[in-house]
Every structure is written in structure tokens, then in C-alpha cells.
Amino acid sequence: MRSEQPRRPSWERPSLFTRVMAAAGLVFLHAPVWVIALYAFTTEDRTYQFPPPGLTLHWFDVAFARDDIWESMRLSLLVASAATLLAIILGTLAAFALARRNFSGKESITLLFVLPIALPGILTGLALLAGMRTIGLEPGFWTIVAGHATFCLVIVYNNVVARLRRIPPSWVEASMDLGARGHQTFRYVLLPQIATALLAGGMLAFALSFDEIIVTLFTAGHERTLPIWFYSELFRPRERPVTNVVAVVVILVTPGSDPARVLPDAARREEVSRESEVPPHRMPPISTPRNALRPERTHADQTPDQRQARRRRRQGRRRVEPGDRQGAGPRCRGVARPDRRGGESG
Amino acid sequence: MPRGMPRAEPTVDMTPAIELRAMRRAFGAVVALDSVSLAIAPGEFFALLGPSGSGKTTCLRLIAGFDQPDSGTILLDGEDVTNTPPFARNVNTVFQDYALFPHMTVAENVAYGLRVRGIGAVERAKQAAAMLDLVRLGEFGARRPHQLSGGQRQRVALARALINRPQVLLLDEPLGALDLKLREEMQVELKGLQQRLGITFVFVTHDQGEALSMADRVAVFSQGRIEQLDTPRELYNRPQTAFVASFVGSANVVERAAAQKLTGQDRAFAIRPELIDLLAAGEPAADGYVQCAGEIVDVLYHGASSRLRVQVDERTTLAVARSESAGGGVQGLTTGARVRLAWRPDHAVPLQD
Numbered sequence: 265m266r267s268e269q270p271r272r273p274s275w276e277r278p279s280l281f282t283r284v285m286a287a288a289g290l291v292f293l294h295a296p297v298w299v300i301a302l303y304a305f306t307t308e309d310r311t312y313q314f315p316p317p318g319l320t321l322h323w324f325d326v327a328f329a330r331d332d333i334w335e336s337m338r339l340s341l342l343v344a345s346a347a348t349l350l351a352i353i354l355g356t357l358a359a360f361a362l363a364r365r366n367f368s369g370k371e372s373i374t375l376l377f378v379l380p381i382a383l384p385g386i387l388t389g390l391a392l393l394a395g396m397r398t399i400g401l402e403p404g405f406w407t408i409v410a411g412h413a414t415f416c417l418v419i420v421y422n423n424v425v426a427r428l429r430r431i432p433p434s435w436v437e438a439s440m441d442l443g444a445r446g447h448q449t450f451r452y453v454l455l456p457q458i459a460t461a462l463l464a465g466g467m468l469a470f471a472l473s474f475d476e477i478i479v480t481l482f483t484a485g486h487e488r489t490l491p492i493w494f495y496s497e498l499f500r501p502r503e504r505p506v507t508n509v510v511a512v513v514v515i516l517v518t519p520g521s522d523p524a525r526v527l528p529d530a531a532r533r534e535e536v537s538r539e540s541e542v543p544p545h546r547m548p549p550i551s552t553p554r555n556a557l558r559p560e561r562t563h564a565d566q567t568p569d570q571r572q573a574r575r576r577r578r579q580g581r582r583r584v585e586p587g588d589r590q591g592a593g594p595r596c597r598g599v600a601r602p603d604r605r606g607g608e609s610g
Numbered sequence: 611m612p613r614g615m616p617r618a619e620p621t622v623d624m625t626p627a628i629e630l631r632a633m634r635r636a637f638g639a640v641v642a643l644d645s646v647s648l649a650i651a652p653g654e655f656f657a658l659l660g661p662s663g664s665g666k667t668t669c670l671r672l673i674a675g676f677d678q679p680d681s682g683t684i685l686l687d688g689e690d691v692t693n694t695p696p697f698a699r700n701v702n703t704v705f706q707d708y709a710l711f712p713h714m715t716v717a718e719n720v721a722y723g724l725r726v727r728g729i730g731a732v733e734r735a736k737q738a739a740a741m742l743d744l745v746r747l748g749e750f751g752a753r754r755p756h757q758l759s760g761g762q763r764q765r766v767a768l769a770r771a772l773i774n775r776p777q778v779l780l781l782d783e784p785l786g787a788l789d790l791k792l793r794e795e796m797q798v799e800l801k802g803l804q805q806r807l808g809i810t811f812v813f814v815t816h817d818q819g820e821a822l823s824m825a826d827r828v829a830v831f832s833q834g835r836i837e838q839l840d841t842p843r844e845l846y847n848r849p850q851t852a853f854v855a856s857f858v859g860s861a862n863v864v865e866r867a868a869a870q871k872l873t874g875q876d877r878a879f880a881i882r883p884e885l886i887d888l889l890a891a892g893e894p895a896a897d898g899y900v901q902c903a904g905e906i907v908d909v910l911y912h913g914a915s916s917r918l919r920v921q922v923d924e925r926t927t928l929a930v931a932r933s934e935s936a937g938g939g940v941q942g943l944t945t946g947a948r949v950r951l952a953w954r955p956d957h958a959v960p961l962q963d
Contacts, residue, residue, distance in 0.1 A: 434707055437696070437709065438703070438770075439711075440676075440697050441674060441675075441771075443697045448726045453711055
């Protein structure tokens, strides 16, 4: 079957060294995930001895019986949904305002919009907490949502603004010319064009909110989202494998939300054909800072790229505690990646 | 006569389909349109001709309503629409890039104007199919725009713009993106369509050949002003300014100083290369012809005709066209040879300064 494909010239084929390094990289990224999964089944609940003395499904029973997990899961999902919805509405509005019009101060406003993603979470959290104190706001569900929306908004904004800039102005003019009012032009012409950008941006925003811990710590008050639950579980050595069970469940759910899979094939095809149709000069360079955070390419590779960039930046500031490695909040998102890959090839 | 004023008003005594009064539009320091006035008669095929940056597209966009004039008035069918948004004007546009919606089928694109007016799906489909038949794309309704060729997309854009039965159809460089052969076909097709539908067509072009062959009247734009507004024949035969003379077809523009020497009249003039006779050695010029002598600078063979340039004084070189078929070949004429030229005085068109 190999012979059916034209043989590539030797300089295009990866060398043995490249292959080995690629494999090593994958192992390095994914091995911790398998360790987390493995210790969800261990019979020993205090230390991490390798190999585990025995395997059991007992911890799944324990985990499913614990209300605090369900509550935290529910809260995290609600917060992420609300923050995503808010981000989609506000981010889209902001993108429409800033994509086309030129007005004085536009650059500054653009910078203000993307700044939250560049700020360390701890600063955002502190600032929000101080702000809430000043106006006497009680921390709770909506303050978490507001905190998360600060950076979710940027994700949606970036996706939508990049897409809008590729839409030729003549499409909007053609729509108006044919008799469409503003809302009709939005509904029939612009929304279908930005739909995939909204989907991708919304999913990424959801994922970021779902695992956010630093901003949440400052804005949550007594509420416990799933990452905070993970974090507090680290200090309860009794049922340590339960955290691994929850991590495994989250990992298993994640591949289903991969935008590359969710997007219908037709939408992706259309996107490809449109990209080839739009002449290069119609795609202005992205002028706002943090270019690396907003590549508008195929959604399949966009998500992990952006996640990684953000994770690296934010985690770089946090000391990783020795006992931390089994599944503190921000980790469990990273572990979603191998699973998706495995799912596609296997 | 002041520049920029239409010379030939529409002869029919009725309300113009479009009337622009003293339109001005500036973008920053650049004046795109400077006090432009014109009137277009109903059913007319009208061309806005000019080089890029001359204001012709700005003019079209103001008529469509995509842009607002700084001052001046736009009337459609006698009604002031200066502040009317594009969706409320009974005018439709064929865009240079066609602006077809890629997420809709061809039929959906064509039916779009009906959809936003709340017309039911059955009626929409019926009218869209009829419109696609009109532009000979009956079988292509289910395709997507990117599955069509450039010429087909052009016709879809045409069908989409016509489905609302506009009073006026605006076409922005409609043939610019097509190759030569297709362009010639579409010229014929557009002209036929316009005559069948009786709709006023206003089209923008930088191609003088296109303007001459299709339009009933042409407004020649230069630097935000109308240089001349005339029928193609008048424009070609009676250009009023040096710009029009050299932009519409090719012409020898003889400046005032040189003209005085050649003709004795103190006025710049233009003469078409094909109207200059080349006299054989010893051949007398016909009665009353203007005569001069010069040296051949170069000779270019173009197939059906040849063109030579003759230097008649230090600053003036005249192009002379010779038809190969009419026995007026350029054999024996070489660079450096001395020749005599002659033309009928009334073929030299006096120009405004």
C-alpha cells in the first residue's frame, strides 16, 4: 500500500533522529497523563508506589457517591457556560465595532480588549477582588463568571475579528444594496460567515473557564469550582485516587469537544475554498499585540496552540508543588490532548 | 462653455432617472469628486469613464448609497435620496468582485433580494429560476459560487441585482475581471439585456473601448471632474479637451505654440492619426489642406495597419496611421526619411485650454 503513493525524495523524509525525537516529545507530554489514569485504579491510597500493588474500580464508586464532586462539576459547567455566553455576545459586539471602523483611539481600545489575556491571572484576580471590595460586591457565582469573562472575551474577540477582517466589505454592501436591513445582513450574511469562528472561540473560552483556578481563587468566595476542588483535595491524603478518577472522567469527556471534530465537514470545506478565493491583499496583517495568541488557521491546530501558549505563560508563574503532579486544575486540561490523538489513530 | 457641464442634455423631455447636482466628496485632503452634475435619462446605457482615481467609482457608490456626499444632491426619478440608505433605494449594483455570498447556492444568492423583502420560498425559487434562465444559467441554481467560472459568476451577480426589478442598475467595472474573449461576449450580452429590460444601466469602466461600444452616452472623468459628457461618436470625433482627446482613442494633441506655426491659428488642436494623409513625393496636397513636412522617427507594424511617428518640429511629433489593406503600406518608409503630411482643416478639433 505504500507503493501506491509517490515516493518522496529523501530530503523530505524525516530522518531517524527526527522520528526518535518526535516520539520522545510525545512520551514526555503524554506519559504523566497515563500515570494519572493508572493511579485512578490503584488499591493503595496514600503513597504512589510503582507499580501499583493492585487494581480496583472501587474509587469510581467512591467518587460517584460524593456530592461535593458533583456540585463542583455542576458549578464549573455553569460558570463556563455563562462566561462563554457572555464572552460570545460581548466579544462579537467588540469585534464588529473594531474590525472595520477607524476612529481615534481605536488602537488603544484594541489593546485594552486583549490585555486581560496578557496579564497574569493573579493580577486579574487581585484587581477584581479589590474592585469587588470597593463597590461592596459579595463574591459568588456571578463574580466568578465576570472574572472568567475577562479573558474568555479576548478569545472570542480575536477569533471573530480575524474572520471579519477577511470578509470583503462588498458583501455587506451587496446585502444592503439588495434591500437587507442591518439585522438581516447580520443574520443572513455575517453570522454564517463568523459561525465557525464563534464555535471555535466559544469552545476555547469554555475550556479556559472550566479549568481556571487563579482568577477563580480570588473571585469565588465560598463557591468551589472543579479546579478549586482539585486544589483542596490535595490536602486530603485519605482518598487521593478519587482526584485521579475525576481527572480521568474529565479527560474522557474532553475529546468530544474538539472543534475540529464538531465542525461539520461542509463548513470546513467551505472555509478552505474561501481561503483560497480571497486574494492575499484582503487579509490585513493582524496588528494587535500577542499575535501568537490569535492565529486564525485551521481550527484543529489552533486550539492546542493557543492553549499551550496561555498555559505556559500562566503556569510559569506558579511553583509546582511536589505533591501537585497528580492532577491539580490546570493539568487536567493538558492531558486532554493525547487522548484526542489516540482516539483518532486508534 | 464651462468645463464639467454636460454638453448634450438628454433630448427626451422627462424626469431623469438619476440626477446629480453639484456633488462633492473628499477623502481627507483628496477631492474625489468636485462639483459633479449630470442627468441620466430613463432607459439610457450610461458609462462613467476615466482612469483610476478619477472619481468615477466614488460617483457610482454615491448613487448606490454606500457613501454620502459632502455636499450636493442625488435625485432618483425626481426624488431626493441623498440621505436615503442603500436598502431603501430602488437601485441595484453588480460589484467588481461580484460579492456573491459563498455560503449560499447560486439560486439562494439570486433570491436574496426577495428573501430580505419577506417573499415566500416558493415564489422566491420561481423568480430566481426565471432570472437564472434570463442569464442562461438555468441548470446552475444548486451550485455554489466557487464552483462557477468567472463569467458565470458575473452573470449570477447580474441576475441577483436584477431580481428586485431596479429602476437603475449600477455596474462597477463589470467586465474587468474577465479575459478578452469573454469580455467581448459579455459586452454584447449586457447591451442586449439592457435593451430587452429597458432598465437604466450606469457602468463604470476605465476601458474606453468598452465605453464607446456599449454606452449611449459617456461621462469622461478626470481628477474628480467631468471633462466631457457626450455620445461615443461625439466624444471620439469632437473631443473638447486634450485629456479626452488622448484618453478616448489615440490622438495627436498639438499645443498652442506648435499649432500656430502649423495652422496659423492660436489654438491647441487634436487630430486622429488615421486622418492624416501621407503625401507621395511630388504629390500636391488637396485644396485647402493643411500641410507640413517632417522626418520619420519610427515605424510600427500592427498587422491591419501601421503607425509611424513624424517629427514636424523640435517639440511636436505626429502619429500617422496607415491602413495596410488600402494600399497605404509603409514599405519604403524608413526611419530618418523626410515626408510630407496633410489633413483637412476641419478634421483638426480645436481644444479648450
